Amino acid sequence: MADAGGAVAGTTDGPDALLGAMDLAQKVGQLFVVRVHGHRATAPDAADERANRSLHGVADAAELIARYHVGGIAYYAWTRNIRDPLQVAALSAGIQRAALAQPVPVPVLISTDQEHGAVTRIGPPAALLPGAMALGAAGAPADARSAARIAGTELAAMGIRQNYAPVADVNTNPANPVIGVRSFGSDPKAVAALVAAQIRGYRDAGVAATAKHFPGHGDTAEDSHTGLPVLDRTRAEWEALDEPPFAAAVAAGVGSVMTAHIVVPALDPSGDPATLSHRIVTGLLRERLGHRGVIVTDSLGMAGVRKKYRDDEIPLRALLAGCDQLLNPPSLPRAHQAVIRAVRAGELTEERVDRSVLRVLRLKQALGLLDTVRGLGAGLGSGGGAAVGAVVGNPAHLTAADRIAERATTVFTNRGGLLPLSPAGRRCLLVTGADPAAPTGAGTAAAPTTVLAEALVRLGFTAAAAPTGLAPTPEGIARAEAAARGHDAVLVCTYNLGAHSAQRALVDRLTATGVPVIAVALRNPYDIVHLPDVTASLALYSWSDTELRAAARVLAGAAAARGRLPVAVPPLFPLGHGLQYPSVLVGTGAEWRRI
Numbered sequence: 001m002a003d004a005g006g007a008v009a010g011t012t013d014g015p016d017a018l019l020g021a022m023d024l025a026q027k028v029g030q031l032f033v034v035r036v037h038g039h040r041a042t043a044p045d046a047a048d049e050r051a052n053r054s055l056h057g058v059a060d061a062a063e064l065i066a067r068y069h070v071g072g073i074a075y076y077a078w079t080r081n082i083r084d085p086l087q088v089a090a091l092s093a094g095i096q097r098a099a100l101a102q103p104v105p106v107p108v109l110i111s112t113d114q115e116h117g118a119v120t121r122i123g124p125p126a127a128l129l130p131g132a133m134a135l136g137a138a139g140a141p142a143d144a145r146s147a148a149r150i151a152g153t154e155l156a157a158m159g160i161r162q163n164y165a166p167v168a169d170v171n172t173n174p175a176n177p178v179i180g181v182r183s184f185g186s187d188p189k190a191v192a193a194l195v196a197a198q199i200r201g202y203r204d205a206g207v208a209a210t211a212k213h214f215p216g217h218g219d220t221a222e223d224s225h226t227g228l229p230v231l232d233r234t235r236a237e238w239e240a241l242d243e244p245p246f247a248a249a250v251a252a253g254v255g256s257v258m259t260a261h262i263v264v265p266a267l268d269p270s271g272d273p274a275t276l277s278h279r280i281v282t283g284l285l286r287e288r289l290g291h292r293g294v295i296v297t298d299s300l301g302m303a304g305v306r307k308k309y310r311d312d313e314i315p316l317r318a319l320l321a322g323c324d325q326l327l328n329p330p331s332l333p334r335a336h337q338a339v340i341r342a343v344r345a346g347e348l349t350e351e352r353v354d355r356s357v358l359r360v361l362r363l364k365q366a367l368g369l370l371d372t373v374r375g376l377g378a379g380l381g382s383g384g385g386a387a388v389g390a391v392v393g394n395p396a397h398l399t400a401a402d403r404i405a406e407r408a409t410t411v412f413t414n415r416g417g418l419l420p421l422s423p424a425g426r427r428c429l430l431v432t433g434a435d436p437a438a439p440t441g442a443g444t445a446a447a448p449t450t451v452l453a454e455a456l457v458r459l460g461f462t463a464a465a466a467p468t469g470l471a472p473t474p475e476g477i478a479r480a481e482a483a484a485r486g487h488d489a490v491l492v493c494t495y496n497l498g499a500h501s502a503q504r505a506l507v508d509r510l511t512a513t514g515v516p517v518i519a520v521a522l523r524n525p526y527d528i529v530h531l532p533d534v535t536a537s538l539a540l541y542s543w544s545d546t547e548l549r550a551a552a553r554v555l556a557g558a559a560a561a562r563g564r565l566p567v568a569v570p571p572l573f574p575l576g577h578g579l580q581y582p583s584v585l586v587g588t589g590a591e592w593r594r595i
Contacts, residue, residue: 019354029071132167187575208294230264255366410538559583
């Protein structure tokens with residue numbers, strides 16, 4: 001069903017007409033958003049076909065749609081959906097062709113978690129934008145909106161029209177194991193402004209944003225992927241700290257809100273996770289905040305939602321709580337049948353199913369999916385590939401990402417005015433320390449110490465990378481200590497550093513050499529609490545190539561130091577701390593310029 005220009009013709013029926021044409025199984029299918037293995041909609045590789053048969057009892061995405069009528073498909077790198085932009089666009093087009101070939105042709109709402117920063121599903125050549133806490137450090141709603149508009153424009157070019165971002169959680173717990181730098185910060189008012197700005201940016205790009213994780217995951221001490229966290233706040237504390245960003249999201253017209261698998265006794269004393277709580281989902285999100293859009297669960301395969309009830313009970317309870325989209329149940333065949341059985345047994349009315357299906361269809365209509373689905377990878381010979389290439393990772397997007405990352409880089413300490421560094425004064429640098437894997441497997445092409453060292457070389461320094469890993473061995477620490485003595489300054493990358501960790505021992509040994517040590521916190525700004533003796537320190541909030549190269553420019557004075565902490569780092573630094581200095585002219589010749 002493609003037109004001459006490579007477009008996939010869609011249904012012109014509105015939501016009510018489509019709903020009226022569906023039988024119960026088709027309606028129930030529209031409520032599910034699931035993953036599928038493979039980089040094509042049909043003819044998958046053998047390993048992907050095996051994975052799909054094991055998970056869903058089907059071979060590929062096209063068969064998944066035909067059998068279960070799913071309303072949404074979520075892309076992940078680990079399900080091998082993502083190779084490059086052209087392939088993703090072609091996959092999306094193939095999925096839409098399969099959907100529109102059905103007796104009731106309903107486009108699929110394709111989604112992913114492209115938060116940027118620590119959670120980045122699609123890497124280069126797509127633009128790598130600063131994540132939420134970096135945007136909080138930059139402190140400008142205009143930057144947040146611009147980042148979302150760029151991210152959304154690139155996602156839409158690849159056929160992805162729902163993004164599970166922004167994170168609206170207020171990170172008030174430095175030890176939070178799952179949110180952390182995924183949050184904009186610890187100030188509810190500032191987080192609310194940035195959440196609203198991102199929702200508007202995604203809407204500018206024709207993508208539905210998803211504010212998550214309601215009613216707020218920012219002060220939990222357990223990861224809901226592996227356990228059932230408890231948010232131990234009073235109702236008044238929740239209203240003051242956690243509610244404002246979600247209220248701002250609703251006021252900004254957010255397309256969807258994702259629920260959290262957490263228990264909040266002050267909001268619902270039943271012990272049910274929020275995803276399954278009528279008091280929280282309907283009573284607070286629908287009635288108190290007035291959200292009229294879609295409500296999507298967090299993954300139903302996570303431990304947090306599976307502690308209290310059986311897997312086949314959970315979809316029904318989520319719908320009864322007020323959710324509309326059911327994300328990644330452990331078994332789609334069982335979940336799909338469980339909802340149908342519940343309707344036939346009178347446990348769930350078909351009218352209740354209809355309300356959720358209409359919300360999903362109206363979101364698709366608002367995105368233009370019910371008019372025409374343009375698969376920009378389906379007709380590459382008709383210009384589809386050129387269109388994707390002109391959008392994803394284009395120079396304007398990459399430049400904007402660079403500038404925002406520079407404004408986010410936050411200098412904590414700068415003893416003796418060591419920064420900005422100058423090739424004339426301290427030319428010979430050693431870059432050592434942690435080399436974490438790329439954010440969610442997609443964010444950084446090379447090891448962070450290598451990227452940072454190479455960026456400094458381009459700025460006129462002599463820089464060598466000598467990584468020691470996340471858990472340096474005594475031998476590795478000794479080698480780094482010996483290497484430091486031959487350099488003018490040492491940059492040591494840290495990653496989730498603890499008070500008694502081997503990373504801390506490495507930094508202590510480096511500072512004992514007497515060579516100036518600059519600590520570069522790749523992820524959590526809280527690392528600096530454990531490094532009181534370094535000469536200078538800064539936070540990046542993520543470790544993609546974009547942030548690392550921006551940090552090099554700030555270190556060299558090619559970009560100004562402007563970032564301010566969006567969280568408090570007790571007992572050393574309050575919210576809003578950040579040392580400032582202007583950019584300076586460095587180097588000579590065509591390679592050197594004010595950046």
